[in-house]
Amino acid sequence: MTTTGLSRRSFLAGLGAVGAATALGGCVTSTGSQATAGGSATGPVTLQSNLSAPSAKAAMQALVDSFNKKGATQASLNTVASETFRTQLPTYLTSANPPDVLTWYAGSVARSYADKNLLLDVSEVWTGLSGYSDALKQLSTDSGKQIFIPASYYFWGMFYRKSNFAKWGVTAPTTWAEFLQVCETIKGKGVTPIGLGADNSTPWVASGWFDYLNIRVNGANYHRELLAGKHSFADPQVHKVFDQWKTALPYFDPKGTALSFQDATTNLLQGRTGMMLIGTFLLDTTPKEDVDDIDFFRFPIVDPTMPLVEEAPTDGFYASAHTQRKPHTLEFLKYLTTAEAQEAYLKSSAGSSLPANSTAKDAGTPLITKGKEMLTKAADLTQFFNRDSSDALQPTADAALIKFIQHPEQIDSILTDWQSAAKKVWTS
Amino acid sequence: MTATLTAPAAAPPSPAGPRRKRRTLSPTLLAFVLVPLLVESLWVFWPAIQGVYLSFTSWDGVSPPTMVGFGNYAELFSDPTFGKAFLDTVLWLVLFGGLSAVGGLAMAMLLLKDRRGVGFYRAALFTPVVFSLVATALIWQAIYQPNGLVNTVLGAIGLDSWQHSWLSDANTALYAVIVPALWRQIGYIMVLYLAGLKGIDPTLYEAATVDGATKWQQFTKITLPQLSSVNSVVLSVIIIDSLRSFDVVWALTRGGPYHSSELLSTYMYSTAFQSLRLGYASALAVVIFVLAFGVILTYLVRAFRDADA
Numbered sequence: 088m089t090t091t092g093l094s095r096r097s098f099l100a101g102l103g104a105v106g107a108a109t110a111l112g113g114c115v116t117s118t119g120s121q122a123t124a125g126g127s128a129t130g131p132v133t134l135q136s137n138l139s140a141p142s143a144k145a146a147m148q149a150l151v152d153s154f155n156k157k158g159a160t161q162a163s164l165n166t167v168a169s170e171t172f173r174t175q176l177p178t179y180l181t182s183a184n185p186p187d188v189l190t191w192y193a194g195s196v197a198r199s200y201a202d203k204n205l206l207l208d209v210s211e212v213w214t215g216l217s218g219y220s221d222a223l224k225q226l227s228t229d230s231g232k233q234i235f236i237p238a239s240y241y242f243w244g245m246f247y248r249k250s251n252f253a254k255w256g257v258t259a260p261t262t263w264a265e266f267l268q269v270c271e272t273i274k275g276k277g278v279t280p281i282g283l284g285a286d287n288s289t290p291w292v293a294s295g296w297f298d299y300l301n302i303r304v305n306g307a308n309y310h311r312e313l314l315a316g317k318h319s320f321a322d323p324q325v326h327k328v329f330d331q332w333k334t335a336l337p338y339f340d341p342k343g344t345a346l347s348f349q350d351a352t353t354n355l356l357q358g359r360t361g362m363m364l365i366g367t368f369l370l371d372t373t374p375k376e377d378v379d380d381i382d383f384f385r386f387p388i389v390d391p392t393m394p395l396v397e398e399a400p401t402d403g404f405y406a407s408a409h410t411q412r413k414p415h416t417l418e419f420l421k422y423l424t425t426a427e428a429q430e431a432y433l434k435s436s437a438g439s440s441l442p443a444n445s446t447a448k449d450a451g452t453p454l455i456t457k458g459k460e461m462l463t464k465a466a467d468l469t470q471f472f473n474r475d476s477s478d479a480l481q482p483t484a485d486a487a488l489i490k491f492i493q494h495p496e497q498i499d500s501i502l503t504d505w506q507s508a509a510k511k512v513w514t515s
Numbered sequence: 516m517t518a519t520l521t522a523p524a525a526a527p528p529s530p531a532g533p534r535r536k537r538r539t540l541s542p543t544l545l546a547f548v549l550v551p552l553l554v555e556s557l558w559v560f561w562p563a564i565q566g567v568y569l570s571f572t573s574w575d576g577v578s579p580p581t582m583v584g585f586g587n588y589a590e591l592f593s594d595p596t597f598g599k600a601f602l603d604t605v606l607w608l609v610l611f612g613g614l615s616a617v618g619g620l621a622m623a624m625l626l627l628k629d630r631r632g633v634g635f636y637r638a639a640l641f642t643p644v645v646f647s648l649v650a651t652a653l654i655w656q657a658i659y660q661p662n663g664l665v666n667t668v669l670g671a672i673g674l675d676s677w678q679h680s681w682l683s684d685a686n687t688a689l690y691a692v693i694v695p696a697l698w699r700q701i702g703y704i705m706v707l708y709l710a711g712l713k714g715i716d717p718t719l720y721e722a723a724t725v726d727g728a729t730k731w732q733q734f735t736k737i738t739l740p741q742l743s744s745v746n747s748v749v750l751s752v753i754i755i756d757s758l759r760s761f762d763v764v765w766a767l768t769r770g771g772p773y774h775s776s777e778l779l780s781t782y783m784y785s786t787a788f789q790s791l792r793l794g795y796a797s798a799l800a801v802v803i804f805v806l807a808f809g810v811i812l813t814y815l816v817r818a819f820r821d822a823d824a
Contacts, residue, residue, distance in 0.1 A: 095540065174788040177576040203577055286683055287771040342661045344772060345680035350660075479790040486773035493685070493772070504595070511590075515573060515792050 131161035132412055132419045134404075135179060135186035137172035142371065146435035147190075153431045154422050160415045162188075173478065180205040185407035187416040188423075193226045193235050193401040194474035195315065200405075201229040207406035207413070208232045212420045218446040219424075222468055226401060236420050237403040237443035238429060242458045243295055243471075244383035246355065246369060247362040251278075252382075255361070259384035263331070266387040270338035273361040281335065282360030283343030284351025285492070290485035292348045294472035295364050297488055298398055300328045303389040307396040307467040314476035316513040320487075320506040329491060329498050331389060336495055344489050366400070367458065370439040382454060385461055394466035400474055403443065479515075483508040563804070569797035576793055587798035596774050597799070600782040603689055604806075607760060607778060611693050611700065612753040618697070619704025619749070624738075626705070627712050637709070641702040648699065652766030655695040656682065659767075682768050685775035692776050696763045700756060704749055711745030712738070747818050751811050758807045779803050 136147050144166050151164045165186065167175070179185055180200060191197060200206050206229075213224065213233045227235035245259075252258065255276050260266040270280035285293040301310045305324050312318055313325070340360055343351070352369045354360045356377055363369075364386065370378060388395070404423055406416050422428050426447035433442055438450035441459055449455050462468065473481040487505040491498060570587055574580035591597050622640055626633050643651065658664040659681040666678045681691040715738065723733045761780040764770065770781035779799060787796035 177791070181577055200577070205577065287768040290771065342680055345661045345683040479792075482785060482789050485771070489683075489771065490773040493683075508596075511792075512790060515575070515790075515795070 130412070131163040132188060132415045133186045134162055134164050134419075135172070135189045136164060136166045137169040137190055139166055139168045140371070142435070142437050146432045149435040150423075150428055150432045153428065154419060157422070160418050162419050176200075180407055180409075183409065184411065185409050187410045187412055188404050188406050188419060190238075190402065190404055192470070192474045193237060193403060194470040196474050196477060197227075197235050197405060198229045199477060201234040205408050206234040207408050207410060207416070209234060209236060209406060209417065209420055212236065212417055212424060216424055218426065218444040220445065223401070223443055226468075226470075227403075235403055235405050236423055237401045238423060238432065239403070239440040239442055240399045240401040240462075241367040241440040242462055243299070243364065243366045243398045243400075244385060244458065244461075245362045245364050245387075246381055246383045248356065248358065248377075248380050249382045250380050251358050251361065259382070260387055261385070262391075263334075263387045263389045267334060267338075270335065270361070274338060278361055279340045279354075279359060280338040280361045281343075282340050282351045282355050282363040283492075284346045284348030284363070284365075285344050285489060286347050289348045290344075290489055291471075291473065291481060292351075292365065293344075293488040293492060294481070294484050295366070295398070296332065297328065297484065298469065298472055299364065299386040300331055300389070301325075302396045302398075302469060303386065303393060304328050304331055306393055307469055310469060311475055314472065314480065316509070320509055321502045325502060326498070329495075329502075332491075333495050333498075336492070339492065344492055367439040367455075370454075371437040378452075383458070395464075396467045396469060397462055397465040398471060399462050399465075399468040400471045401443065402440070477512070479512045480509060483512065566797045566800050569794055570801045571794070572797075573792070573794040575791045580794065583794065587795050590795065591798060591802065596777060596782060599774055600770075600777040600779045603777055604758065604779045606689065607693065608754065608757045610690075611696055611760070612757050614693075614697055615700035615704050616749055616753060618701040620708050622701060622705040623708035623712055624734075627709065637705070640705055643699040644703045644706075646699070648696075648762035649766045651695050651699060652763045656767055659691055683772050685772055688768050688772060688776040692764050692767050695767070696760055699763075700753075704752070707745060707749050707752065708742070711742045715741045743818065747815060750814055754807055754810050758803050779806075 134147075134151060136144070138144055138147055147164055147166065151162050155161050176189075176191070179189065197206070210233045213219075213227070219237070223237050224233070227233045227237060247259075255273055255278070257269045257272050260269050273280040283292065285291075298310065301313070304327055305313075309318065309324060313320070313322075318324070340346075340351070340354070346354070348365065348369075349372055351360070351363060352365070352372055355363050355369075356373060370381065373381060385395075385397070404420065406420060410416050424444060426442070426444045429442035429444050429447040433440070433447070433449060438452075438455070441449050441455065441462075449459065469475055472484055483505055486508070487501050490501050494501075569580070571582060571584055572580035573583045573586070626637050626640075660666075661678075661680050665681060669675065669677050679687050681687050719737050719741070720733060723737055728736065759780060760778060761784060764776060764778055764781050765784065768776045770777040770785060774782075780803065783796050783799040783803065786792050786799060
């Protein structure tokens with residue numbers, strides 16, 4: 088062993104220096120140099136997509152390919168698994184070299200990023216835009232300027248199999264009383280009337296029930312204000328929602344909170360349950376031969392004096408405020424608003440959603456047409472729980488609603504717990 | 516088989532007398548130690564220290580953070596979910612840790628003798644360790660389905676009343692999740708104990724048999740004391756793995772239903788990435804670290820004190 092002149096003491100001293108250097112904890116929250124938009128970088132417009140399901144991913148690629156065929160500006164698609172995308176989204180938007188365009192949802196989830204000046208003002212894409220309803224423009228606006236480009240939307244409803252309903256001798260109800268009557272008849276035939284797929288992996292399905300009951304009992308404005316933190320979950324109005332829900336709980340699938348919504352869809356298709364409150368995405372996993380047998384009815388009317396509001400979650404795109412390729416990005420976004428682009432996307436996907444551009448052709452099936460008519464005639468449109476409030480509030484809803492479904496007698500403590508959990512989200 | 520433990524080659528003793536020769540380190544040794552240390556410092560220690568810094572802030576990942584001092588820690592004490600997660604973690608430590616240690620030792624004792632076929636059983640018990648915990652969780656999720664393997668078997672043997680929705684019933688969720696974690700951990704602990712058991716001098720057992728000791732006396736008076744060094748390793752492994760248990764719980768229940776199977780690790784994850792409260796989540800991480808470090812340190816201090824005595 089040759090001596091190198093390095094003693095243990097000086098070795099440890101060096102180690103201590105390294106340790107001291109690591110104590111620079113403040114570096115973790117610095118978000119890097121914020122380059123302003125407009126710097127011209129070369130390269131294609133990057134589209135970061137969270138649509139990782141195979142059919143949706145292929146549809147996105149078809150959309151990008153049809154844009155690239157049109158002219159000199161090129162776009163490239165980067166698909167990320169949706170859970171990773173959701174957790175990484177703040178990082179994408181605050182980085183110095185962000186993706187130019189990102190897929191996401193409309194509602195307060197987009198507005199919260201716009202309020203932090205992370206989204207590009209795309210009002211110039213909206214000027215002179217035809218085929219988009221005022222409701223959609225309102226949805227895409229934050230503080231007077233547009234920050235969102237809607238691409239497609241879908242609807243929720245009580246889905247059932249026409250053949251099964253005919254077999255049981257029931258017709259689609261319109262009022263709550265008729266609905267309970269239909270449940271009673273189906274139960275008499277030995278079938279679970281209401282299916283549910285809200286297990287630990289997909290608990291948000293239960294929020295559909297809460298949303299709809301809230302907008303039927305208290306109206307869309309109360310619902311949106313509640314989700315924005317302007318009302319308390321312990322209010323008597325919210326209690327009324329659950330009292331209404333309790334009347335239908337006996338008809339729910341007792342194993343509803345142990346099944347994912349995919350398994351619940353299978354139960355519905357195989358006649359083990361009568362109907363299910365779900366979105367049109369159930370058609371994505373329905374076998375082709377069963378799709379024509381599926382029909383839906385609007386969520387039953389509870390209070391006839393309340394205007395009819397429906398849930399229509401809207402998906403679309405927004406651009407990062409720090410994009411380095413602003414003119415190309417705006418060009419790409421302009422293309423995404425055209426009927427041609429939306430049809431290109433819908434053609435390759437399962438066809439369960441509606442294009443945002445009303446001049447674009449949708450799948451044209453009777454189901455889709457019926458849904459579109461329902462939405463056009465609706466007095467107002469809400470998104471979904473997490474899109475109207477925030478991703479942070481959704482887990483509080485999941486815990487409260489699943490607990491209610493399993494232990495409805497504990498509703499009072501459930502609501503106070505929900506309010507204290509929600510308060511922490513709003514004040515953080 | 517006698518154990519052949521070779522002590523590491525001792526450095527040449529320094530010459531006697533007042534002249535103090537400096538102990539030197541060879542450059543190869545330095546490189547082997549420094550390079551992983553550097554990697555660890557950059558990718559593990561530095562973020563961990565930054566986590567401590569973050570625990571004194573309120574940060575959502577997007578806007579600049581605001582300092583809140585000990586506000587996060589104060590909030591921990593009044594948070595019912597934290598209390599639940601803490602109790603669940605202690606329960607997990609005791610059940611998962613205790614059962615895997617006992618089970619691992621039992622399996623090791625059983626499979627100690629080199630009989631025909633023992634290699635197969637050892638490999639079979641160790642194989643779950645090799646599987647990804649998420650893959651394990653997916654398989655067990657199918658087993659725990661309302662019409663999955665467990666309920667079908669219970670129904671077949673006439674125990675219909677014991678059927679549950681194992682993963683979505685608040686009373687059974689936590690225990691249901693411990694089973695796949697235990698299934699994996701027992702194999703791992705068994706291997707650790709096998710290595711320790713093989714290092715025990717068999718002449719001790721022969722002497723004990725001559726003296727007329729029963730099997731149980733041999734176990735408590737010879738085996739257990741000889742395993743004390745392995746025990747400290749096993750304890751550290753168990754504590755660290757218990758507190759790190761995240762994959763299997765998250766993949767099976769995500770801490771649900773309504774926090775029934777919430778552990779400190781899953782609560783930390785959901786607070787950080789679902790509720791986007793990174794400051795509060797960092798405070799949780801610090802609590803987990805203190806818990807792990809504290810328990811291991813107390814045990815090691817006591818073990819070394821006993822060894823010196």
